Amino acid sequence: MESIITNTGILEDAKSIATEMIDLRRTIHSNPELGLHLPETQQLILKYLENLGFDITLGKNSSSIIAILKGDQPGPSTLLRADMDALPMPEDTGLGYASKIPNRMHACGHDAHVAMLCGAAKILALRKSELRGRAVLMFQPGEEGYGGAAVMIEEGLINDFGTIDRAFAIHITPVIPKGIIAIKSGTLMASADEFSIEVIGKGGHASMPSDAVDPIPVMCEIVLALQSMVTRRIPAFDPAVLTVSKIEAGTTSNVIPEKATALGTLRAVSENTRLSAIELIERVVINIAKAHGCEALLHLHHGSYPVTINNEVETQRTAEITRELLGQNSLVIMPTPVMGAEDWSFVLQNLPGAMAFLGAAPPGVAMPAPNHSNKMIIDEDAMAIGAALYAAMAL
Template structure:
């Protein structure tokens, strides 16, 4: 373990070059041909068994150790976000309307360098490392698609992973720190869409119409009240209506109003309760206004739940590699969502946040992940490479 940080720093020029090349060519969703090819090129000279996805642009690489043993899975997601970049970096996105604003480009580069580091220490491994390069994390259920295509059986039934780990860089955590917690770490995320149907008419005569706009407005307030009245304060639940649209001009009452938003919860019972609240409140609020409501709830990612034993191992490796004061336990979950949850439903494991805030930037005002101005401290990638490699060596050494 004592050599890992130095070895990761020695690989930093390669890690840096790969990250910047991917950052310039961001791709969105499940089809990432350029990013996939960059991963394959980075691994081509290593003693790995490489499997490409069929329906998605995934890459699964297997490193067999020198002796038999268990399998450890390490994940790096690859996709970007549909947004314009305003960082001013010399390697800014060259693709209009696409940006690596969540740091997945750093994840790809860190995992590829960790594979190189571990390949050089293959004689120390009893078992195998399964490197999961995943598309479609940003709302496209990429991890689920990879599982459906046989990710967990890539080394045969006897080689199913016994542990699974992922790191996620964060622009609002000091560079090189590792933040994690056992149990629920991130939320389940569902999308709610509501169409309120009324009866259109002239805006000067609302009594001759059934106006869906005040019905929609009443629903938004009623939903927030219902959440605060029906969900216990110690069971976090967030319902945000983020998009509302209705009408075409000033003197027409429209026939419909449309709104959509997100539900975030940290347990299955609360998740189902909130879904029921949405359906009930919208239906009866619409009826009270002489309208009707069509409500759909699209299931999103499950709750991301860290295994306590895996968190202990990740914390121990982090302290050995980064220093005891660089590993912190998070006091509470966050309500973002992560599709590594699909893997953690089937394999005990953990996801941790790796600090990537540049040292000259104030944490309180640093542009966060998903900002068009987010910038990550690239030196933190060496820490991620070392932690990834350390997890495999600790589990398989």
Template sequence: MSEHAPEIEDPDIDAPEVASILKSVSVRLAKDSPTRSFCTLHDTLDSRDELQDIRRHIHQHPELAFNEVHTAELVASKLENWGYTVTRGVGGTGVVASLRVGAGQRSVGIRADMDALPIHERSGLPYASVHDGKMHACGHDGHTAVLLGAARQLARTRQFDGTVHLIFQPAEEIGAGGGAERMLADGLFERFPCDAIFGLHNHPGAEAGTFMFRSGPFMAACDTVAITIRGKGGHAARPHQSIDPILVAGSLVMALQSIVARNVDPNETAVVTIGTLHAGHAPNVIPDSARMELSVRSFSADVRASMETRIKQLATSHAEGYGATADIEYVRGYPVLVNSEAETEFARQVAEELVGPERAIANFHRIAGSEDFAYFLQQRPGCFVRMGNGVNQPLLHNAGYDFNDDNLTVGAAYWTRLVERYLAG
């Protein structure tokens, strides 16, 4: 296939976002004199209908963490039909597909996540979830379809020299003990060696077909804390005979906000959010206990450790100051996601070649959300990429969210070109 851009009048180009990108890139590519052919945006356009059908089928039949049985089988059967060596059941319901071309010794891994969320869909789409309380509200249906599109293109062109491992991961959404950890414990990189690994997540609020990059810490560590304040229950009319846990909890809510404001370096980024607070059942009864749950985000190991220490100290001493006690459950979740510098610059260059420099954004801002792809990056160099899902699209984890199908062939072309460039012989 030619590196040069197609004529924009091509009748196959029916997606407005793809057509816009092709138009912006065509002049630049026409001036190039490439010595090697790599995948272009036009090369994957003929797979749009198939990928859209796959994506919408997965969207309509969402499966929660470690229950992605139907999704995994759909993925595995497609890959086997395209000539991949497929391994099922990696880390539970994970699928790994391998394809070796030529005699090259290098290998690369590309990962997509497959699980849905326990959210009742309210999108009103004709392909909305048929399973009450389950929904693809984070775009994992799109991530899976995008990687399948790349798999199809790589298998039919075989324009690389080495081995590619396509990793379809379960259970990204559940926090500690999720799919990445389970796949690694199942010997992922020992069984399927990767010199580098890459992953992608859609990003509502950014223009579709735009890619965003940042080396170093990119997405936050996420820890969950449960604090139970134990006081002494009693009659609402005689509070002096009780130790009111609600009073202690209310005061602690405010005190916890001082940690970021007064204990974290202003040059660092951290978040402490109290997401739940439950106590009592009647207005005339002081309860025995109150319970709150926190989400704690950070971008460095030092800040993460100091915040854990400070939260425990503050909760304990604060409760004691009122004559109560505090039971603290501190669960460390996903670590900081750290992109390696060389692989991030490589991934950015591939995007720039594919969609133009104006759509390949370097040094994108850090994201306080978390991602278990971080575990893979602790063991192999690589890059986690963000891809715009549309400026006016609903946010992630929203009951009205939907993956932007204009991204399907763009994402497939990106992964294809990245593999071809990485394994260029």
């Protein structure tokens, strides 16, 4: 078979700049920024890309960056993405470069994604004569609940920069051995929809519940009924995950409050199950409250993040390039999707593409903390592998 990659030295190129990628990642890690506006992170990326020959476009409504490198030979345009934002949570890793800002942490590896894509940018710039077509680098803020990918699409990512033929993203994870690439075609990650519930009753004295309409037991019944709904009404082979993650009611021990509130999330791996579950949630919440003489207000934030679906052809291309770049044993085909969600799904609704998981388990740790943990750490040596794979996908 003809070599897919134009030069087998890509991994060596990435290893040669590993130290500067690690330095960049640590700088971003210690100064995490949230949401769509990440001015310090944006400036660090722009400084790194300076003099590499990329055409730069900055976002209007966010700190996004689109950086385009045109190769010396004609060919397809490949979109490569790194998300940039952190999470609003404490860090308890004890690292020397831990977050300097209370209740902010890069616990999902976006700092590593940025460093890897910057490294790939340098590799591509050095190999511009080998690049057939264009590399379109997408530095995206606001992945953690802000829909930054959708914001960039609305601002012209897909329509205003010429034809983009394919798209690729990497997500680093500390629970897979270092250097292993995990992928599957079809559904890779679940959809994500958030909901809030407000049960309104009638307040009163805690010693006389018959003179009030207590919303607390009604809310408890709703929560249990929602769990039963998932196991009894949703097909086991087309699953959904529903979690009520917050319940709030009352102010003191001798008062029945007027209302109780709850927040939750729904995840599904198909649009049919997603829509069916949303309909069932509404039925359960409204009718249980009504049966107890309460009013229920349900707010469904439908369409937060769609299902992330990898294109079969692009998944196969990723697998072939991974095996050639890293060896036959470097690839794992995932048997099932992950129930987390990704706004990369918006890009894959518009372009044929894929996302792969990059293993970065820290050495000597039997049970590494997962993404979104306050103790999440990675093996930074894995970033050279990620940068090489990004570059290879464009080359």
